[in-house]
Amino acid sequence: MSIERETLLEMYLRMNQARAFEEKVKWGFARGMIHGTTHLSIGQEASGVASCMALDKGDKASLSHRGHSAAIGFGVDLNKMMAELLGRANGYCKGKGGSMHIADIESGNLGANGIVGGGFSISVGAALTQQYQETGNVVLCFSGDGATNEGSFHESLNLASIWKLPVIFYIENNLYAMSNPIEKSMNITDIADRAASYGMPGVICDGNDVFDVYQTIQEAAKHCRDGKGPVLVESKTYRWDGHSKSDAQAYRTMEERKEWMAKDPILRLRNHLIEEGIKTAEEVDAIDTKAKQDIEDAFEFAWNSPEPDVSTLMEDVYA
Amino acid sequence: MKTMTYAEAIRAAMSEEMRRDENVMFMGEDVGLYGGAFGISVGMLDEFGPKRVKDTPISEAVIAGAAAGAAATGLRPIMEIMFSDFFTISMDALVNQAAKMRYMFGGKAQVPMVCRTPGGSGTGAAAQHSQSLEAWFCHVPGIKVVTPSTPADAYGLLKASIRDNNPIVFIEQKLLYRTSGEVPVDQDDFIIPLGLADVKREGTDVTIVTYGRMVQRALEAAEIAAEKGISVEVVDPRTLQPLDKDTIIKSVEKTGKLIVVVEAAQTGSYAGEIIASVTESDAFDFLDAPVQRLCGKDVPIPYNPTLEAAVVPQVDEIVAAIEKAVNRG
Structure with missing residues (x-):
């Protein structure tokens, strides 16, 4: 599988932006500059970015609570996204959504979701619109491994399969549902096995390998566009940080984390770019630097952005 | 004016709106060939076909969630929950998703969906098929709640609900379905605005x-x-x-x-x-x-x-x- 050079370089930039974004968010939380809570996807950048970049124009994505990498992969205005995390008036949601609700319906980003498993049925509905209006577009529905134990998972996959809806159920299996390891929450190793009971393909990809993620999603999207119905894709990956900002991570070992950090998806793509002669080490460094600077600029923009006026409190409850 | 039952008035309102707007569609359990548990949609499958009148599995969570997702992306779904008691299974999609999408996304989403459902006791259906849960829905900002008492009100309010751009819980009454009254179906666009006593x-x-x-x-x-x-x-x-x-x-x-x-x-x-x-x-x-x-x-x-x-x-x-x-x- 090859990815076009320009796409690959843009992918590398967005993965670095995602990493830098979340490092900055961590930094901001530690200093009390960002409040509430947030769920970081550091270590899962290939899974979030390459999957969204495999989509076509007009395709939709519904993101999970751990959705920063996916949002950046889908394509966002970094300034507006950071401003939303800082609760500012010019954030994506005018400061009313925060980290768990980054959305841009117009561009096809149907929103991150604070309810684990909440995106399954929403995605089924969005896919129904694509089928009904014959748009030829697909919906990429993100969730974590834990969400597949929710009842809505079953109802949604069943309905999508009988109606042959163009939706990819993209399960990022990072091995832990908060603290609960997968072996204690389901009696199978591969979530992709669950697809069989809905008569849909269940595919596994290496979530830390941009090429595998990209190819798998493109093939799944083709399956959907051909009118063959939904696909379940399980992306095996790992989050380096805790579930949320208040996680002592007593449930896993430093050895395990180190093992996965050695599979750093950004480092893997960086090495590929250099080894294949696509870019020199210096040129790749320049991309890294640009990504960090983009995020510094976004934070600067957000920090200097206005707070929402209290007069906006009651706006947008009803259309 | 035409004399019709409350049930017929609901069917007339849905059918007229579906004729008027291609993006209005209807889904629920046994709403197609069967015509709905209370016969509300009898004949609609014949007129509109299986693309627009969709039978679902017994899956109240995804019925509501799919309605919300479809509404947020351009359709105007009407969904039926067979008994309002079964809304307990749909509540995440309605309360946490549909009702809040517009606000938490900064006003950029709109969710024009109508959740039709019969409520109330009096049919011998006992504790899990007879409740009146309207206060639950009223308690969630972002949802509108409609409770018609006559055929004419059911007709005019349902047409208004389908044209409204918000999630609406439209609570019908099982014991009213067979009651009759004058309905102004021959008046062009008879709409009763929501929020008018x-x-x-x-x-x-x-x-x-x-x-x-x-x-x-x-x-x-x-x-x-x-x-x-x-x-x-x-x-x-x-x-x-x-x-x-x-x-x-x-x-x-x-x-x-x-x-x-x-x-x-x-x-x-x-x-x-x-x-x-x-x-x-x-x-x-x-x-x-x-x-x-x-x-x-x-x-x-x-x-x-x-x-x-x-x-x-x-x-x-x-x-x-x-x-x-x-x-x-």
Whole structure:
């Protein structure tokens, strides 16, 4: 599988932006500059970015609570996204959504979701619109491994399969549902096995390998566009940080984390770019630097952005 | 004008809106060939085909979630939940997703979906098929709640609901489905705006505020009271969210007495909200008797017909409340 050079370089930039974004968010939380809570996807950048970049124009994505990498992969205005995390008036949601609700319906980003498993049925509905209006577009529905134990998972996959809806159920299996390891929450190793009971393909990809993620999603999207119905894709990956900002991570070992950090998806793509002669080490460094600077600029923009006026409190409850 | 049942009026409203707007579609359990558990959609599959009238599996969570997702991306789905009790299974999609999407996404989403569902007791269906849960939905900002009491109201309010750009819970009454009335189907675009109460009977001595199937009982009680020389005004808010407080307040300012009658279990029912909106208004100064509420008893709905009937307010109880209010004043 090859990815076009320009796409690959843009992918590398967005993965670095995602990493830098979340490092900055961590930094901001530690200093009390960002409040509430947030769920970081550091270590899962290939899974979030390459999957969204495999989509076509007009395709939709519904993101999970751990959705920063996916949002950046889908394509966002970094300034507006950071401003939303800082609760500012010019954030994506005018400061009313925060980290768990980054959305841009117009561009096809149907929103991150604070309810684990909440995106399954929403995605089924969005896919129904694509089928009904014959748009030829697909919906990429993100969730974590834990969400597949929710009842809505079953109802949604069943309905999508009988109606042959163009939706990819993209399960990022990072091995832990908060603290609960997968072996204690389901009696199978591969979530992709669950697809069989809905008569849909269940595919596994290496979530830390941009090429595998990209190819798998493109093939799944083709399956959907051909009118063959939904696909379940399980992306095996790992989050380096805790579930949320208040996680002592007593449930896993430093050895395990180190093992996965050695599979750093950004480092893997960086090495590929250099080894294949696509870019020199210096040129790749320049991309890294640009990504960090983009995020510094976004934070600067957000920090200097206005707070929402209290007069906006009651706006947008009803259309 | 055409005489039709409440059920036929609902079917007429859905069908007309589906003819008018290609993006309106209808889905639910057994709504196609079967025509819905209460026969509301009989014939609609024939007219609109399986693309627009969709049978779903028994999956209330995804019915509601799919409606929300479809609505947010350009369709205008009508969904049916066979009994309003089954909304417990749909609540995440309705409460956490559909109701909040617009606000939490900074006003950039709109979710035009109508959740039709029958509520209320009186059919011998017992505790899990008979509840009146409208107050739950009213408690969630972002949802509108509609409770029609006549065929004409059901028709005009459903058309308005389908054209509205918000998630709407449209609570029908099982015991009203076969009641008949005049419906202005031949009037081009007969729409009843949401948030507009209707004075079902004018009067000067006592105000009764009620909705759904209790409207008929209140009117019967008002008739009996009239024979005793008491003039009762019956106000039907028709939509609970938004609530037409002005019409209610104006009526109480005229009569000075307020009785609220609802079928739902008393504790936490919408009767409390209606009363509060009066007592915190200027109408408080016009009250010359304690406000009364007649509600369902705080029990699960029982199976035995005598027990079941005893749960909800009776006509003679409403008459007694009217007399009590008048004698106090």
